Structures are given as structure tokens and as C-alpha cells.
Amino acid sequence: MWKTVLRRIMIMIPEVIILSLLVFLLAKAMPGDPFTGSINPKADPAQLHHLMEMNGLYDPWYQQYWNWVVHLFHGNLGNSYQYQEPVARLISSRAVNTLWLALFTTVLTYCFALPMGMYAAKHEGKLPDTIIRFYTYITYSIPFFVILVIGIWIFGYVLGWFPTTGSISSTANPGISSAGSRLYHILLPGIMGALFGTVNVVQYLRSEVIDAKRSDYVRTARSKGVPEADVYKHHIFRNSLLPIAAFAGYSITGLLNGSIFTETIFSYPGMGLLFINSINYRDYTVITALVLIYGILNLLGTLLSDIILSIVDPRIRIE
Amino acid sequence: METTSNFLNIKDVSTAFKINGKYYDAISHVNLEVNHDEILAIVGESGCGKSTLATTIMGLHNPAETKITGTVDFEGTDLLKLDEKGYNKFRGSKIGMIFQDPLSALNPLKRVEAQISEVMDYHTDFTAEQKHDRVMELLDQVGIDNPKRTARQFPHELSGGMRQRVIIAIAIACKPDLIIADEPTTALDVTIQAQILDVLRDIQKENHAGIILITHDLGVVAETADRVAVMYAGQIVEEGSAEQIFNSPKHPYTRSLLRSMPQIDKQDDDLYVIQGNVPSLQKMPTTGDRFAPRTPWVPASEHEADPKMHDLGDGHEVRCTCYKNFEFPDQQGGVKS
Numbered sequence: 001m002w003k004t005v006l007r008r009i010m011i012m013i014p015e016v017i018i019l020s021l022l023v024f025l026l027a028k029a030m031p032g033d034p035f036t037g038s039i040n041p042k043a044d045p046a047q048l049h050h051l052m053e054m055n056g057l058y059d060p061w062y063q064q065y066w067n068w069v070v071h072l073f074h075g076n077l078g079n080s081y082q083y084q085e086p087v088a089r090l091i092s093s094r095a096v097n098t099l100w101l102a103l104f105t106t107v108l109t110y111c112f113a114l115p116m117g118m119y120a121a122k123h124e125g126k127l128p129d130t131i132i133r134f135y136t137y138i139t140y141s142i143p144f145f146v147i148l149v150i151g152i153w154i155f156g157y158v159l160g161w162f163p164t165t166g167s168i169s170s171t172a173n174p175g176i177s178s179a180g181s182r183l184y185h186i187l188l189p190g191i192m193g194a195l196f197g198t199v200n201v202v203q204y205l206r207s208e209v210i211d212a213k214r215s216d217y218v219r220t221a222r223s224k225g226v227p228e229a230d231v232y233k234h235h236i237f238r239n240s241l242l243p244i245a246a247f248a249g250y251s252i253t254g255l256l257n258g259s260i261f262t263e264t265i266f267s268y269p270g271m272g273l274l275f276i277n278s279i280n281y282r283d284y285t286v287i288t289a290l291v292l293i294y295g296i297l298n299l300l301g302t303l304l305s306d307i308i309l310s311i312v313d314p315r316i317r318i319e
Numbered sequence: 320m321e322t323t324s325n326f327l328n329i330k331d332v333s334t335a336f337k338i339n340g341k342y343y344d345a346i347s348h349v350n351l352e353v354n355h356d357e358i359l360a361i362v363g364e365s366g367c368g369k370s371t372l373a374t375t376i377m378g379l380h381n382p383a384e385t386k387i388t389g390t391v392d393f394e395g396t397d398l399l400k401l402d403e404k405g406y407n408k409f410r411g412s413k414i415g416m417i418f419q420d421p422l423s424a425l426n427p428l429k430r431v432e433a434q435i436s437e438v439m440d441y442h443t444d445f446t447a448e449q450k451h452d453r454v455m456e457l458l459d460q461v462g463i464d465n466p467k468r469t470a471r472q473f474p475h476e477l478s479g480g481m482r483q484r485v486i487i488a489i490a491i492a493c494k495p496d497l498i499i500a501d502e503p504t505t506a507l508d509v510t511i512q513a514q515i516l517d518v519l520r521d522i523q524k525e526n527h528a529g530i531i532l533i534t535h536d537l538g539v540v541a542e543t544a545d546r547v548a549v550m551y552a553g554q555i556v557e558e559g560s561a562e563q564i565f566n567s568p569k570h571p572y573t574r575s576l577l578r579s580m581p582q583i584d585k586q587d588d589d590l591y592v593i594q595g596n597v598p599s600l601q602k603m604p605t606t607g608d609r610f611a612p613r614t615p616w617v618p619a620s621e622h623e624a625d626p627k628m629h630d631l632g633d634g635h636e637v638r639c640t641c642y643k644n645f646e647f648p649d650q651q652g653g654v655k656s
Contacts, residue, residue, distance in 0.1 A: 216423035223377055223418075224438045224489065225411030228403060234437075239428055314473045315427060 004310040019295040027288040078285035087289045098270035102255045108194035117205030136199045148265045151192040162188035165267040189266045208240035249305030253298045327353040332389030334375045343600040345371040346553040353529040360532045360544035366597040368553040369533045373501045378406045412442035415490030419502040421482035425474040432470035438492040457488040480511035499531045552609040559635035569642040572610045608639045
């Protein structure tokens with residue numbers, strides 16, 4: 001098993017190198033520079049030139065790339081031009097919020113999706129199946145941000161059940177009340193995200209279960225005299241959960257990407273919101289760092305999926 | 320024939336599938352008996368209803384989409400009257416089934432041992448140890464060289480022949496009285512075929528089981544069967560001992576099948592080809608001789624309006640009267656149509 005994992009990690013190394021190179025070159029190709037906006041427009045152009053030179057912005061690109069990578073390994077992602085603080089610290093303070101939201105959304109997604117998908121497939125073609133499929137088609141066909149806005153409007157504004165912005169109430173005391181306030185703030189974005197994320201998992205699981213139901217090995221199980229409930233438990237569900245388990249890794253990265261929408265609309269101070277703000281302010285160091293982090297997280301997500309798959313599916317293990 | 324030795328009596332069984340809201344017979348009015356210590360082969364082309372018959376006996380059809388009539392009397396119980404729970408007492412314990420495609424008939428995610436001992440979980444009070452011992456014994460019985468290793472393996476690690484042996488081991492784990500083997504050798508190459516058939520025969524001798532062997536391979540039938548039932552378009556058209564069927568086939572379909580079988584001693588002959596196809600369910604004729612459209616040179620007067628089985632003595636039966644004057648067109652020296 002660990003051989004598969006090791007081999008998989010080895011494959012990831014060139015991927016990360018290519019990713020970092022791309023990120024770096026894209027950032028270089030962006031128009032503008034980090035200083036023009038922040039100094040007196042009447043200042044001497046020579047002064048700007050001097051600043052650029054001091055920061056190594058006239059070095060050849062490979063030199064700059066190398067410096068960047070070396071700094072990366074020291075945990076130095078540079079300073080944010082906008083916030084004037086180290087990018088690493090800035091991102092890590094936001095990452096915690098995003099992580100909690102993503103985790104909460106993932107758990108909720110699977111809590112909704114697994115029973116729904118199984119139930120729909122087990123009662124294929126009957127009324128509950130039709131209702132669940134109707135729900136998935138509707139949700140799937142509406143853009144995510146529209147769902148979020150509708151959610152905020154109904155539950156945050158009209159009904160007033162949930163806060164619509166922020167990650168914690170300013171009046172919350174440290175301790176239980178602050179944890180409660182955090183949870184209260186991620187409830188609505190989490191539920192909305194889960195309702196949307198559920199769709200893929202439900203559709204996927206439903207078709208997997210329906211395939212498994214008709215498979216030869218399930219017929220074999222029936223011919224052994226295994227009661228129907230056990231056929232579902234030991235053969236159909238177990239086997240159809242396998243690709244879903246593998247899907248989990250991807251879905252976590254999907255959530256991180258989706259967090260850009262969620263956090264912007266909920267003004268939730270996580271990585272997604274930071275990303276959008278940095279783009280608006282041309283905060284290049286933050287943008288590069290975030291793109292790199294999102295990229296690596298995506299690679300880690302697929303790695304996670306492959307590892308999960310190699311644990312649950314004996315067919316892809318390397319002996 | 321003594322009724323006591325017939326432990327499986329299939330009487331007037333029809334199975335109809337629902338297609339676009341209408342029911343179509345896949346098998347109609349089938350009558351068969353199986354005795355202990357006997358291998359009954361059911362032969363016919365693809366689409367003749369052989370597998371449907373097998374799955375009907377096993378009760379593997381979705382009741383919402385099928386309509387089954389008749390009786391399947393198994394050791395005094397009419398299987399068709401049982402509910403799921405009652406059926407499960409027979410499936411796996413008293414009736415074992417061997418499936419056609421060993422590649423897909425095993426659960427890819429379970430080890431061989433788990434798949435074999437699962438049968439015993441539901442039909443025996445064996446302890447884990449007893450089950451393990453029985454698995455070893457079974458794997459050995461079906462001719463697997465290293466039972467310990469194979470038991471720990473997953474299906475994808477085994478060859479087709481090995482998988483089919485595992486499936487046989489599952490089918491015979493509880494020493495069933497009846498084994499239904501649905502094309503057990505179709506997916507295997509010829510040398511493995513022979514081995515698998517040997518295994519089946521040995522098991523039958525040991526357990527005094529009755530075997531229903533479903534196949535389209537007449538070579539397999541000649542090698543193993545005691546009795547043969549020839550099926551065409553959902554009906555039995557001829558039934559008799561293997562000798563009767565091979566040495567004096569009567570029904571045009573049986574004779575066509577035998578003629579289309581390659582023979583080693585007649586190399587230069589072109590193989591006989593039966594014209595046309597087995598009709599699909601929706602196009603199945605419901606009156607007259609169902610095989611008549613494929614022997615168009617036979618005058619309609621030769622056929623019965625409603626073909627019945629005719630007893631020719633010694634358990635040899637044939638459907639319709641058209642067999643009496645039946646000749647192949649090239650052998651009449653006549654027209655090729």
C-alpha cells in the first residue's frame with residue numbers, strides 16, 4: 001500500500017515544480033508593478049526605478065524565480081503590499097477560517113448526499129427518487145452564487161435566522177461563546193455549500209448504486225441466499241461507495257475553490273475573500289502565494305483521492 | 320419413471336417479461352424433471368430462454384417486471400409460491416448456481432474466502448474455524464492447487480479458470496441437491512473447459528446432486544449430459560437421453576443444431592447454417608411451430624396448428640409432427656432456398 005502512496009508522491013514532485021513555474025511566470029506577466037500605486041504620483045521616476053532595482057525586479061526571470069523558490073522554502077512568501085505584513089502570516093490567519101468552513105461543508109455534504117443517493121437508487125423510478133432527481137437537476141442548473149444570494153436573502157435577511165457576514169461576532173467572549181459564534185457564522189454558508197455540493201455526490205452515487213444493483217456479483221450474492229438487506233449492505237452500497245470515497249479528495253479541493261464565491265458573498269474572512277481582495281488591489285505577492293497554495297491543495301486533493309482509492313480498492317494497489 | 324427420484328419437477332412454467340407495459344413470454348409452458356445423480360443439459364441458441372429458465376428456478380427475477388406462472392416443485396415445495404425469505408432458505412443451500420461469466424460474477428472487493436464463506440454465514444451454524452476449514456476443503460475439491468493462497472486473494476488476481484472454480488466452490492459450499500450451471504464453460508478456453516466439466520462431474524458423484532447444465536455447446540453436452548432438453552424460442556422442442564438426442568435426433572431444430580456442429584472426421588464439409596435468427600421477445604410467434612419460419616421449405620401441412628409434445632418411448636419426446644418427413648434441402652437433392 002505505502003508503495004502506491006510513495007510512487008504517487010513521486011509523481012507529484014514534477015507537478016509541483018511545473019505549477020510553481022507557471023504561477024511565477026503568470027504573476028510576472030501581469031501588467032503594472034507593485035510600487036506605482038503606493039508612491040506619490042509626482043515622485044521622480046528614477047526613485048521608482050531605484051525601488052524596482054532594490055527589490056530585484058530587473059533581474060532575469062530565472063534569477064527571480066530561484067530567489068522566490070528559496071524564500072518559499074524558508075516560509076517567506078514576501079510582504080503583502082496592501083496589508084504591509086508577511087504574506088505567510090496573513091494567509092495562515094485566514095486559512096483557519098476557510099478550513100473550518102470547508103470541513104463543515106464537507107461533513108454536511110456527505111451527511112445529506114449519502115442517504116439521498118442510496119435511497120434514490122434503491123427506490124429507482126419511484127416518487128422519492130423522482131423528487132431527489134428533481135432537486136438535483138434544479139440545484140445543478142442554478143449558478144452557485146445565485147443560490148448563495150437567495151440563501152442569504154431568505155435565511156439571513158427575511159427570516160433573520162443567521163448572520164450574513166463575518167466569521168465571528170464582535171461581542172463574543174473568548175471560550176465557549178466565541179466557538180459558538182464561529183459555528184453560528186459558518187452554519188448558513190456551510191449548509192448552502194453542502195446543498196450545492198450534494199448534487200454531484202447524489203447523482204454519482206445514485207448511478208453507481210443502480211449499476212451495482214444490476215451487476216453479476218450482486219446476482220451471485222442473491223443466488224447464495226443472502227437476504228436483500230444484506231445484499232445492499234455488503235455488496236451494493238459498499239462497492240458503490242468506493243468511487244465516492246475517491247471523489248472525496250477532489251470534492252475537498254472543489255470546496256476550497258468554491259470558497260471564493262462563498263466567502264465573497266458572505267464577507268467571510270477566509271482565503272477566498274483574501275484572494276478576491278488581493279486581485280482588486282493588485283497585491284501580487286498575496287495572489288502568487290494563494291494561487292500556489294490553491295494549486296498545491298488541488299494536487300494534494302487528487303493525491304488524497306488516490307490514496308483513499310488504493311486503501312479501499314484492492315485492484316489498484318501495487319504489490 | 321419413478322416419481323420419487325424426481326426431486327425437481329417443473330410444470331407448465333412460463334416467464335413473461337414486461338416490455339413497454341406489455342408482457343412477453345420468454346419461456347412458455349416448460350415441463351422438465353431432474354433426478355438425483357443426473358446431468359440434464361438444456362441446449363439451444365442464444366435467446367432461446369435457457370438462462371431465463373435458470374433464473375426462474377432460482378427466483379432471481381424482479382417480480383415487478385416479470386410474470387411467472389406454473390409450478391416448480393422442489394422436494395415437495397413449490398418454489399414459485401415462496402416469498403423472498405422462504406426462497407433464501409433454498410438459494411445457496413439446496414440449490415446452487417454457477418454463472419456464465421466468471422469475470423464479473425465475483426465481487427471485486429472481497430477476498431475469495433469471504434465470498435465462499437458468505438454462503439455458510441446464512442445456511443450453517445459453522446464457527447469461523449469450521450467455515451475456514453470448509454473453504455479450504457472446497458477450494459481443494461474444485462482443483463485449486465494452493466487453497467491457502469487463493470483464499471486470501473482478490474478475484475482480479477485469479478485467472479478465468481480459477482475464478483470459475485471459485486464460483487463452483489460457492490455453489491457447492493452447502494452441498495446442494497440441485498446445481499444449476501448456466502454456461503459454466505463459455506468464457507473459458509477448451510482445456511480449462513474440460514477441467515471444469517470434470518470438476519462438475521466429480522462433485523455430482525460425490526454429492527448425488529442433480530445438475531442442470533445450460534449450454535449452447537453441443538460438445539459439452541455430448542461429454543457430460545445424461546439427458547438433454549433442446550429449447551427453441553422459449554419452448555422445449557425435444558427431450559431425451561443424450562444417446563437418443565445425438566444418435567436419433569428428431570426435431571428439425573435438433574437436427575439443424577447437430578448439423579451445424581463441426582466434426583473432426585468431416586473436414587471438407589461446409590458447416591450447416593440455420594437460416595434466420597431466434598425471434599426477439601416481441602416478435603415471438605404465439606401459434607404454430609415456432610421453428611417453422613427457419614425451415615421455409617417444409618410445407619405448412621407438415622406442422623401442427625398447436626404443436627404438442629409427442630412421446631416416442633423411452634422418455635424421448637418431440638414437439639410437432641413435422642419431424643416425421645423432415646429433410647434438409649441439400650439432402651433431398653432439391654432446392655436451396
